[in-house]
Amino acid sequence: MTAQPADLWPAPVATAPVDAVVSLPGSKSLTNRALVLAALADGPSVVRRALRSRDTELMARALTSLGASIDTSGDDWAVTPLAGGAVTAAVDCGLAGTVMRFVPPVAGLVDGDVAFDGDPHMRNRPVGEVLAALAALGVRIDDEGRGSLPFTVHGAGAVPGGTVVIDASASSQFVSALLLAGARFDNGVDVRHDGKPIPSLPHVEMTVAMLRERGVAVDDGDANRWSVAPGPIAARDELVEPDLSNAAPFLALAAVSGGSVTVRDWPASTTQAGDALRDLLARMGCAVERVPDGLRVTGPAGGRAGLQGIDADLHDVGELAPAVAALCALAATPSHLRGIAHIRGHETDRLAALAKELGSLGADVVERPDGLSLTPAPLTGGPFHTYADHRMAHAAVIVGAAVPGVLVEDVATTSKTFPDFPGFWSGLF
Numbered sequence: 001m002t003a004q005p006a007d008l009w010p011a012p013v014a015t016a017p018v019d020a021v022v023s024l025p026g027s028k029s030l031t032n033r034a035l036v037l038a039a040l041a042d043g044p045s046v047v048r049r050a051l052r053s054r055d056t057e058l059m060a061r062a063l064t065s066l067g068a069s070i071d072t073s074g075d076d077w078a079v080t081p082l083a084g085g086a087v088t089a090a091v092d093c094g095l096a097g098t099v100m101r102f103v104p105p106v107a108g109l110v111d112g113d114v115a116f117d118g119d120p121h122m123r124n125r126p127v128g129e130v131l132a133a134l135a136a137l138g139v140r141i142d143d144e145g146r147g148s149l150p151f152t153v154h155g156a157g158a159v160p161g162g163t164v165v166i167d168a169s170a171s172s173q174f175v176s177a178l179l180l181a182g183a184r185f186d187n188g189v190d191v192r193h194d195g196k197p198i199p200s201l202p203h204v205e206m207t208v209a210m211l212r213e214r215g216v217a218v219d220d221g222d223a224n225r226w227s228v229a230p231g232p233i234a235a236r237d238e239l240v241e242p243d244l245s246n247a248a249p250f251l252a253l254a255a256v257s258g259g260s261v262t263v264r265d266w267p268a269s270t271t272q273a274g275d276a277l278r279d280l281l282a283r284m285g286c287a288v289e290r291v292p293d294g295l296r297v298t299g300p301a302g303g304r305a306g307l308q309g310i311d312a313d314l315h316d317v318g319e320l321a322p323a324v325a326a327l328c329a330l331a332a333t334p335s336h337l338r339g340i341a342h343i344r345g346h347e348t349d350r351l352a353a354l355a356k357e358l359g360s361l362g363a364d365v366v367e368r369p370d371g372l373s374l375t376p377a378p379l380t381g382g383p384f385h386t387y388a389d390h391r392m393a394h395a396a397v398i399v400g401a402a403v404p405g406v407l408v409e410d411v412a413t414t415s416k417t418f419p420d421f422p423g424f425w426s427g428l429f
């Protein structure tokens, strides 16, 4: 094989149907919520089978710098809550939305100045609504009017809290951020959303469920309103489910190769958005079944030739869009992915990036304001740029499994939510 520049990784090609059973690392969303809640809890907690990845390590470091103690040496992370006392901290958000949005409300509760910054692109990702909400709830914030990174939270050791109105149409994480810490505000928090529909609502439901599991009273009886009563957050021993959104490339591999992939320990019920893959893949022509081991997906006979395009509103599950778009580019009939304008604010502008990179391999893609339309077209190999976005790399390897010669730029960016993805992926071929 010809040598490739170090940052272009030749994606493995499935020359035969792939038959595999995989145990996937833990969920980013569950791990980072469990860590925040453990840091705010009334005693020591354990986060079992924690995801070890860049986003979760950044979260652990951020909470440690605020005075929590987190032992990340094994698979089960022991967390001792915030110690109290004065702190001066600098939080690196990397490219983790959960760190940039979930940690500032916690910083408001500590006594001291906490400076936030992150990767270059992180300064473009939206956070102003969280900062404005915290200011309205009694936290002093210094962002020089930017409404984005970098900013400093001047924690006063307590947050008055109360009622606040925000526009969470850019990210569900704005709501989750205020709810996660809200029980520890003097008056709790009552968050009302006013704006276009909130994306990724299952993630808010995940937040509410995890608060209730820790004894926090949350009223979510009215649409677009969440009320968290003030009170303690109970310590908890939590087993983290596998990351179902990160299951997308693995299940897609069954779909494009006409093989069969089982993801072990797929939960019987879950708040994870990735659970929607069951329905999406079935609609695209895969057989989806629960087996004693977990969830098994079998691709259509003949692989991508039997793969059906899909017309899908992914508003609730936008983080699945890159993998689904890759499958649509390989499908035998046209697709329309809708309701995902907000993913332009994710790790990169995912609609623009997918249109450009899939297009450069020959896909017939039209970028719409809130989605993508794809029409079957022959694909060829070539470089696939990833824009520091783990899920763009997932899209690249899915196409590369079916189309020889796809070169994934910076495949290491997958470390945001998956340890050694390239090694794990190569092991399946």
Ligand SMILES: O=C(O)C1=C[C@@H](OP(=O)(O)O)[C@@H](O)[C@H](O)C1
Pocket: 028, 029, 030, 097, 098, 170, 171, 172, 173, 176, 199, 200, 203, 318, 319, 342
């Ligand atoms: O709360 C969370 O853990 C997440 C919420 C969603 O964010 P958006 O609402 O910004 O889409 C999702 O896309 C992200 O991957 C994780």
Ligand SMILES: C=C(OP(=O)(O)O)C(=O)O
Pocket: 095, 096, 097, 098, 319, 346, 347, 391, 417
């Ligand atoms: C949008 C995502 O991440 P973040 O938590 O950084 O927003 C994602 O993982 O797809």
